[in-house]
Amino acid sequence: MPIGDELMKPRLAEQIVSFLRLARVQECDPDFRKWNERQWARTMQWLDDSGLAFYFQQRLKEREATASIPDWVSAQLESNCSLNRQRTEDLGQRFARINALFTEAGIPYAAIKGFSLVPQFCPSSPLRYQGDFDYLVDEHSLLEARTVLLSLGYTERKSRSAQETIFLSPGASAPLRNGRQYSPHSPHAVELHLDVWDASLHGLPLLPRLFSTESLSVSHVDGKAFPSLHDEDAFLLQILHACHHLFTHWIRMSCLLEIAYFMNRNAENWELWDRIDRRVGGNPLLREFTALVVGMATQLFDCPIPPQIHVWQEQLRPGPRLWVERYARDWAFGDVPVHELSFFPNSKLVLFLHQQYRDWPNSGRDPRQSRRASASRLSRILSSIRNHPTSLLKRRWWKQQLLVRRTIFHAFAGIRYACETPRWHWRLRKMTVSPPDERPTVIPLRRLPPSKPL
Numbered sequence: 001m002p003i004g005d006e007l008m009k010p011r012l013a014e015q016i017v018s019f020l021r022l023a024r025v026q027e028c029d030p031d032f033r034k035w036n037e038r039q040w041a042r043t044m045q046w047l048d049d050s051g052l053a054f055y056f057q058q059r060l061k062e063r064e065a066t067a068s069i070p071d072w073v074s075a076q077l078e079s080n081c082s083l084n085r086q087r088t089e090d091l092g093q094r095f096a097r098i099n100a101l102f103t104e105a106g107i108p109y110a111a112i113k114g115f116s117l118v119p120q121f122c123p124s125s126p127l128r129y130q131g132d133f134d135y136l137v138d139e140h141s142l143l144e145a146r147t148v149l150l151s152l153g154y155t156e157r158k159s160r161s162a163q164e165t166i167f168l169s170p171g172a173s174a175p176l177r178n179g180r181q182y183s184p185h186s187p188h189a190v191e192l193h194l195d196v197w198d199a200s201l202h203g204l205p206l207l208p209r210l211f212s213t214e215s216l217s218v219s220h221v222d223g224k225a226f227p228s229l230h231d232e233d234a235f236l237l238q239i240l241h242a243c244h245h246l247f248t249h250w251i252r253m254s255c256l257l258e259i260a261y262f263m264n265r266n267a268e269n270w271e272l273w274d275r276i277d278r279r280v281g282g283n284p285l286l287r288e289f290t291a292l293v294v295g296m297a298t299q300l301f302d303c304p305i306p307p308q309i310h311v312w313q314e315q316l317r318p319g320p321r322l323w324v325e326r327y328a329r330d331w332a333f334g335d336v337p338v339h340e341l342s343f344f345p346n347s348k349l350v351l352f353l354h355q356q357y358r359d360w361p362n363s364g365r366d367p368r369q370s371r372r373a374s375a376s377r378l379s380r381i382l383s384s385i386r387n388h389p390t391s392l393l394k395r396r397w398w399k400q401q402l403l404v405r406r407t408i409f410h411a412f413a414g415i416r417y418a419c420e421t422p423r424w425h426w427r428l429r430k431m432t433v434s435p436p437d438e439r440p441t442v443i444p445l446r447r448l449p450p451s452k453p454l
Contacts, residue, residue, distance in 0.1 A: 009418075011044045012032075012035050012040070013043055013046055013050075013333055014333065015030055015032070015251070016032075016052065016056055017300055017301070018030075019051075019056070019059060020052065020055060020056065020059055020257065020301060021300075021301050021302040022260055022261065022264045022301050022302055022303050023440060025160075027272070030065075030068060030233070031068055032068050032070075032073075033068060033069065033259070034071060037072075040070060040073055044073065044076065045178070046335075048080075048129075048178075048179065048181070049252070050252055050253040050254060051128070051129055051252040051253065051254025051255070051257075052253055052254050052257065053077060053081075053129075054056055054077075054079060054084065054126065054127045054128070054129075055082050055254065055257060056077070056082075057077045057078070057125055058127060060074075064239050065097050066181055069212075071148065072433075075290055076179070079179075080179050080182045081126070081186065083179075083182040083183055084126055084129060084182040084216040085126040086184045087130075087182055087183065087184045087186070088125050088126045088128075088130065090133075090184045091133075091188060092125070092222055092224065094129075094133075094188075094421040095111075095115060095133055095224065095226075096224050096226075097119050097152070097156075098149070098190065099111070099132065099151070099224070099226045101148045101151075101152075102135075102145065102148060104247045105144055105145075105148060106111070107137065107141045107144055107145050107148070108137070108138055108141060108214075109135045109136065109137050109213060109227065110135065110211070110212040110213050110216050110227050110228055110229055110236075111133070111134070111135060111219070111226045111227065111228050112134045112135065112136050112193070112196070112211075112229060112237055113134045113237075113238075113241065114128075114132070114133055114134055114230070115130075115219075115222070115224070115226075116219055116221070116228040116229070116234065117234075117238075117258060118219075118221045118222075120231060120234065120262050120265065120266075121234075121238065121258040121259070121261055121262045122261065122287070123217045123261075124212045125221065125222055128134070128254070129181060129182065129297070129380075130186055130188070130447070131188055131189065132189035132190060132195060133182070133188070133190045133192055134191045135191070135192050135193065136193050136194075136196070136211055136212075136213060136229075137189070137193070137194065137213065138194075138212075138213055139194055142165065142192060142194065145192055146165065146167075146192070149190055149192075150167075153169075153170045154167035154168060154170070154190055155167065155168050155170070157189075161198040161200075161201050162194075162198065162200070163194045163195045163196075163197075163198045164191050164192065164193050164194070164198075165191070165192045166189055166190070166191050166192075167191075167192075168187060168189050169187045169188050169189065169190075183420075184325075189267060192448075195209055195211070196210075196211060196237055196240050196241065196244075197210075197240050197244075201244075202354070203246065203354075203358070204242075204247060204302065204354075204357055204360075205285050205357055205360040205361070207240075207283070207285060207286060208275070208283070210233070210236060210237075210240075210286075211229060211233050211236075211237060212277070213227070215230070215231070216228060216229065216398075217229070217231075218228050226297060229301075230275075231266075231272055231275075232272060232275040232276045232279050233279065235259075235262060236276065236279060236280070236286070237260070237291070238259055238262070239286075239289055239290050239293045240289065241255065242255050242256065242259065242293045242296075243289050243292070243293060246292075246293075246350060246353070247350065247353075247354055249347040249348065249350055250334065250347060251332060252331075253300065253332055254334055256293070256297040256300055256301065256332065257297070257300070257301055259293060259297045259303075260298070260300070260301035260303035261303075261304075262299040262302060262305060263294070263297070263303040263305070263306070264303045267303075267304045267306075273308050274305075274308075275308075276308065277308040281358055285357075285360065286360060286374040287315070288312070288316060288317070288320055290309060290312060290314075290325055291309060291313040291315075291316050291324075292323075292328075292353075294309050294313070294382055295313060295324040295328065296328045296329075296332060299324075299328060299329050299384070300332060303383070308450040317356065318428060318431045318432045319352070319353070319355070319356040319428060320353060320356050320373060321429055321431070322352075322424075322428055323352055323353040323356075326427060327346075327349050327350075327352065330346055331346050331347070331350060332347050334346050334347045335347075345412060345413045345416065346413075346416055347413055348413040348414065348416065348417040349416070349417060349420060351417060352424050388427075389400040435441050
């Protein structure tokens with residue numbers, strides 16, 4: 001991969017994100033035709049991986065700016081959108097079938113993420129690529145829900161978290177990319193969650209159980225009615241979902257756009273923000289997580305900040321504040337998945353943020369656990385080679401292990417992290433000793449007219 005091409009890619013991606021900003025009025029439509037075919041090809045992959053492809057297409061149509069992109073880009077977006085629309089319809093039927101069987105079996109559940117994000121977080125289901133169904137269930141009904149999914153042909157897969165159980169659709173294999181994920185026939189998963197936050201998974205602080213199936217609302221999406229969380233709980237769940245990905249070194253930018261859309265849509269809904277304030281209560285960790293994610297969403301998509309969250313942002317400790325102000329935006333433009341080959345990827349820069357919660361009271365697992373997990377993965381690889389030495393000659397085996405790509409990724413990402421460490425500590429010391437009135441402040445709430453659909 002040429003270095004010059006790697007350096008050019010974020011510039012086109014940043015122009016697209018700027019075009020998707022919610023609160024800024026565009027004086028004129030950008031000219032996306034100045035970018036060459038190679039740059040567009042790489043950015044098309046980024047659009048798919050970031051989840052922004054169809055949001056971008058929709059904005060182009062709304063602004064009558066489709067002519068500003070190359071014809072082949074427009075044709076590819078249209079083709080993928082048509083496929084995703086068919087996929088969404090097919091998934092909707094499967095979703096309704098699972099819901100009906102859960103209801104018939106008397107299983108208390110709430111649909112989370114996915115279809116439940118419409119219309120508060122996303123104006124239309126086909127604008128999102130959906131790879132799974134997520135359900136919040138109670139522990140006593142987990143076994144019965146598992147039985148329902150197995151009867152539909154799903155197969156259970158081992159999960160890293162004790163709080164979730166994952167089932168794959170029949171014939172599912174590795175996740176697809178390069179547009180193939182939009183096919184109605186591409187695989188999907190069903191995830192049953194006992195809770196949405198697993199502190200032990202990332203060695204992070206504990207949070208009290210925030211959501212249950214005892215207090216729910218009913219969502220009506222695409223002609224389907226199903227139980228879901230109240231708006232204040234759905235917002236906090238999305239915050240924690242974003243944090244989960246944040247601390248696993250990657251995030252789909254569409255997740256931040258959908259949070260920004262929710263905030264823009266509810267900019268004047270003071271009762272909702274009061275309910276969110278009461279739900280967060282005096283939990284300092286949840287306040288920090290909300291301030292972090294909202295800060296990232298605001299930087300990228302220019303959404304209004306309600307007074308309650310504005311206060312939480314002002315109360316951020318120097319470390320998290322520094323990371324949001326200096327690192328969050330560039331980090332969000334990192335490659336997805338993180339182990340893709342690139343020069344000095346910035347994904348490990350989130351370790352600076354992770355360190356801010358290492359000594360938090362009631363932190364999750366011992367950091368040595370991650371080293372034991374890595375050793376376990378290595379032992380499984382060595383065991384596979386020992387039992388089947390001819391595997392080394394098979395291209396498919398190497399592709400499944402992702403060994404070479406992951407090794408190169410960790411090497412280059414580690415170099416980037418090591419080079420940035422002195423500057424991080426210098427900036428942190430400077431921010432810590434700076435008087436409060438010299439520190440940057442967050443953007444206050446702007447009163448906006450009702451937003452138009454994306």
